[in-house]
Amino acid sequence: MGSLVLNILFVIGGIVVLIFLAIVISFLNVWIRAWTSNAYVSFRSLIAMKLRAVPPKVIVDARIRLVKAGLQLNTNDLEAHYLAGGNVMQVVHALIAADKANIPLSFQRAAAIDLAGRDVYDAVRTSVNPKVIDCPDPAKGTAMLDAVAKDGIRLLVKARVTVRANLDRLVGGATEDTIIARVGQGIVSAIGSSPTYKDVLENPDHISQKVLNSGLDAQTAFEIVSIDIADVSVAGVSGAREVANVGALLETERAEADKKLRQAEAEGRRAMAIAAEQEMRAKVQDMQAKVIEAQAEVPMAISQALREGKLGVMDFYRLQNIMADTAMRESISEGDDAKRPKGDGGNG
Numbered sequence: 001m002g003s004l005v006l007n008i009l010f011v012i013g014g015i016v017v018l019i020f021l022a023i024v025i026s027f028l029n030v031w032i033r034a035w036t037s038n039a040y041v042s043f044r045s046l047i048a049m050k051l052r053a054v055p056p057k058v059i060v061d062a063r064i065r066l067v068k069a070g071l072q073l074n075t076n077d078l079e080a081h082y083l084a085g086g087n088v089m090q091v092v093h094a095l096i097a098a099d100k101a102n103i104p105l106s107f108q109r110a111a112a113i114d115l116a117g118r119d120v121y122d123a124v125r126t127s128v129n130p131k132v133i134d135c136p137d138p139a140k141g142t143a144m145l146d147a148v149a150k151d152g153i154r155l156l157v158k159a160r161v162t163v164r165a166n167l168d169r170l171v172g173g174a175t176e177d178t179i180i181a182r183v184g185q186g187i188v189s190a191i192g193s194s195p196t197y198k199d200v201l202e203n204p205d206h207i208s209q210k211v212l213n214s215g216l217d218a219q220t221a222f223e224i225v226s227i228d229i230a231d232v233s234v235a236g237v238s239g240a241r242e243v244a245n246v247g248a249l250l251e252t253e254r255a256e257a258d259k260k261l262r263q264a265e266a267e268g269r270r271a272m273a274i275a276a277e278q279e280m281r282a283k284v285q286d287m288q289a290k291v292i293e294a295q296a297e298v299p300m301a302i303s304q305a306l307r308e309g310k311l312g313v314m315d316f317y318r319l320q321n322i323m324a325d326t327a328m329r330e331s332i333s334e335g336d337d338a339k340r341p342k343g344d345g346g347n348g
Contacts, residue, residue: 030046030056030057030060031046033060033064034060034063034064037064037067037068038067039060039063039064039066039067039068041056041059041060041063041075045075046060049075049079052079052083054079054082054083055082058082058088058089059075059078059079059082059088060075061089062078062088062089062092063075063078065092065093065096066092066095066096069095069096069099069100070099071095071096071099073095073107077107077111078092081111081114081115084111084115085115086111086114086115087114090114090119090120090121091107091110091111091114091120091121093121094110094113094114094120094121094123094124095107095110097121097124097125097128098110098124098127098167101124101127101128103124103127103128103167105124105167109167109171112171113167113170113171116170116171116172118170118171118221120170123165123167123170123221124165124167126163126164126165126222127164127165127166127167130162130163130164130225131162131163132160132161132162132163133160133161133163133176133179133180134158134159134160134161134180135158135159135160135161135179135180135183135184135187135227136158136180136184137177137180143158144156144157144158144231144233144235145157145158145159145184145187145188146188146235147187147188147191147192148191148192149191149192149194149195149196149197149199149200150192150193150194150195150196151195151196151197153196153197153234154234154235155191155197155200155232155233155234155235156231156232156233156234156235157187157191157207157229157231157232158229158230158231158232159183159184159187159208159227159228159229159230160227160228160230161179161180161183161224161226161227161228162224162225162226162227162228163176163179163217163222163223163224163225164222164223164225165221165222165223166217166220166221166222166223169219169220169221170221173219173220173221173222174219174220174221175220175221176222178220179216179217179220179222179224182216183211183216183224183227186210186211186214186216187207187208187211187229190207190210190211191207194207197234200232201232201234204229204232205229207229208226208227208228208229211227212224212226212227302316302319
C-alpha cells in the first residue's frame with residue numbers, strides 16, 4: 001500500500017516536472033534573447049504575459065529594440081498598450097525614429113496617436129521627411145483647379161503642397177483632405193483677386209505665397225512647409241490646346257468682341273441720325289405748310305382792305321404789276337441758268 005502511494009506521488013511529481021520543463025522550454029528562447037540583449041525579463045513576467053493572453057515574443061522583441069536604441073521602457077506599458085488594442089511594434093518604431101531625429105515624443109503620446117487610428121510611425125517619418133501632396137487630389141477625379149481672374153479669364157491650376165506632420169496636433173487634428181480643400185480654396189480666392197490672368201501667369205509664386213501666409217494649417221495634423229504652383233494654363237479658349245500663342249489668341253478674340261461692340265454702338269448712332277433727319281424733314285414740311293397757309297391769306301387780306309377802303313383800286317393794280325414783273329424776272333433768270341454751261345461761273 002505504501003509503495004502504491006509512493007508511485008502515485010512519483011508520477012504526479014514527474015508530471016509537474018514535465019509541465020515545468022515544457023513551460024521553461026517554451027519561454028527559454030525568449031528569455032535567453034532578452035537576457036543576452038541586456039533587456040532582461042523574468043520567467044515570472046513571461047508566464048504572467050501568457051496568462052494575460054499577451055504574446056511574450058512581441059513584448060520581448062519590442063523591449064529589445066528599445067534597449068538597443070538606448071531607450072528604457074518597462075514591459076507593463078507595452079502590455080497595457082497591447083491589451084488596449086494598439087500596435088506595439090508600430091509605437092516602438094516611432095519612438096526609436098523620433099529619438100534618432102531628436103524629435104520629442106513620449107510613449108504616452110505615441111500610444112495615444114496609435115490608439116486614435118493614426119499611423120504614428122508614418123507621422124514621425126513625415127515629420128522628419130516632409131511629403132508632397134497634390135492639390136487637387138487626382139484620386140478624387142479632379143486634375144486641375146478652376147479659377148477666374150477679375151478680367152474674366154478662366155485658369156486651370158495645379159499645386160503641390162509640402163507638409164510636415166505636427167505630432168502635437170496629430171490627435172484631433174484635421175487630415176490631408178482638409179489641407180487640400182483649404183489650399184484649393186485659397187488658390188481660387190487669390191486668383192480671383194488678381195486684376196488680370198497675366199499677373200498669375202507671370203508671377204505664380206505671388207499666389208502661392210499669399211496662400212501660404214493665410215495660416216491654412218490651423219487645427220490640422222500638419223504644418224505646411226511650402227505651396228508650389230506646378231501647372232497653370234488658360235482654359236475656356238477655343239483651340240487653346242492647339243495654339244502656341246494663347247495670349248495672342250485671347251487678344252484677338254477680345255479685339256473681335258470690341259469690334260462687334262463698336263459696330264453695335266455705331267449702328268445705334270446711325271439709327272438715331274436717321275430718326276433725327278426724318279424729324280427735320282417733318283419740320284420742313286410743317287413750315288412749308290404754314291407758308292402756303294399764310295400765302296392763302298394774302299388775297300383775303302387784300303379783299304378785306306378793298307372793302308374797308310384801306311387799299312385803292314390803283315394801288316391794287318400797281319401791286320399786280322409788281323408781282324407780274326417779279327414773276328417775269330424770275331422766269332428769265334431760271335432760263336439763263338438752264339442755258340449756261342456747267343462750270344461757267346458767269347464771268348466773261
